[in-house]
Amino acid sequence: MRRLPRIGAVTWWRELVRRTRARVAPFLAEALDLIRPAGRRAPEIVVVAGVVVSVLLGLVLVGAARNDAHIDAAQGAAVAEVLEGGSRPHVYVRFTTVEGAVLTPEKGVFYPRGLEPGQLVEVEYDRTDPELVRVAGRTWTEGLVPVLLGLLALWAVVGPSAWLLARARRRRREAALAAARWRNEVAASDEREDGEPEMAGAAPR
Secondary structure, three states, X not given: OOOOOHHHHHHHHHHHHHHHHHHHHHHHHHHHHHHHHHHHOHHHHHHHHHHHXXXXXXXXXXXXXXXXXXXXXXXXXXXXXXXXXXXXXXXXXXXXXXXXXXXXXXXXXXXXXXXXXXXEEEEEEEOOEEEEEEEOOOOHHHHHHHHHHHHHHHHHHHHHHHHHHHHHHHHHHHHHHHHHHHHHHHHHHHHHHHHOOOOOOOOOO
């Protein structure tokens, strides 16, 4: 097999790289055009993302309170066995309802903090929908502290990040305005110099 001369091989690779760049450049330009507007609004995007996550965390508490309300409206009580194979947030239990049905709710038991496999625990469930089951004596307030801590950590990051991004954007705008003023002043100065008559060297009549 004949080997390409070293110079020829280098030229071939350079040509390949040049063609690849030429093909990729339009796609990169389009991607930058799409990203650039978002980058200019980065502080707002960060704040909106923080608000969305905060709302989702709030909805978690609302959902838990709603489940508790359903259980309280038609409450049944039982002793459940904690099963193997579960892990937070899904810890599975098996219990027998007052009607004699043996159930293992697919969603697991609510508020499973501290439960271990094989443990027997008192549970409360919704008799109209036994899939809703919680550890007896626990309510949605169990999740209040974790959610508040999560919100605190979230905004400890989002707040300073949005402020830093806004400050950087403001400085870029100020720099751009200063550069524009400087260019305008230079252009005006050049126009004044071009419009002045050349008096030096003029011969008197």
